Amino acid sequence: MTALTRTLLALALAAPALLAQAPAAAQADTASASAASTATIGRIKSLTGGVSIDRAGQALPALIGMALQQGDRLRTGPDGGVGITLADDSLLTAGPSSQLLISRFAFNPTTYDGALDATLSRGSLHVVSGLIARKKPEAISFKARTVVLGVRGTEFIIDLGAEPP
């Protein structure tokens, strides 16, 4: 069996698990949001134009070096863009007129166990997956408007085009 075949098989096997996890993950998001963890999950590394962070009901102006928390929603303006590095080395870059919610992030720097759930509801997102995906691909998921992505150690772009229909 080649490495690629194994990868495909692993993804195929993980698919039902991903689907089954969806409602549980949604509940977990609610629970963790109410716990309001203020731990740093990553930092803003690059910035252009207007970008703000929705956190605990407030819109904070984004700054280079700013620490991000679970539950943060990043919003970029029509001229905006933002690049962040998460604690597991995931690199997320959002283009103009984007909205990215990081609803769940956990990372153990000793074992590399963790979880990442992010949702792009507008705009575009470039992803370089990190150490969590390498350890356990099914522990991370990216949601777009109508699709959910299962990720196996990879780089990709999600583009939601212009305004939602």
Added chain:
Amino acid sequence: MRRLVLTVLAALATLVTGCAQVPTERIVLLPGPDGRSSGAVLVQRKGGAEGADLLLATAYAQADVARDGRLLPSTSDAATVQRDYAALMALQPARPRSFVVNFSSNSNTLTPDTVPVLASAGAALVGLKAGELIVIGHTDRVGTVEANDRLSLQRAEQVRDLLIAAGVPATAIQVSGRGEREPLVQTADEVAEARNRRVEIKLR
């Protein structure tokens, strides 16, 4: 006149639609930094309609979501991705890079070339916006997993202190210990291996 206005409007509409390259949702798999396929993405419709999954497993494999919700496979290419996403990719944060320091055989002292390595890491940090140094200790497989977790963290802290002494701001440094989980050289348990006793300084 009215006809002319309508014609112009229709032409504009075509132009606008033509410009909107992306149907509703598009996923493009990119090659890794080495130019080869970087992995795979399984695209699934929310709610998990049967047989509606699409696996992207080769570089530039692409999935578009049609207006009716179907997933349409296609293939993009480097030029198209460059044209559509150059600005997005220009904002991508720097990929992490690592510096490694080693311990002398059968001792807890760092090798003499540690000093220039720390200087290189410190200098590289200065050149990076919002740069961080993640100092990660590693052990060989002598001893228990728990003991090696502690030992690897101690090694990382030792290197952190040296970095701070060399002028790196403490706030830019995080430490962690990977214990014996990530050997440079694979060995059986309880085998002493100097090359695995090391500290990685990851810059990102």
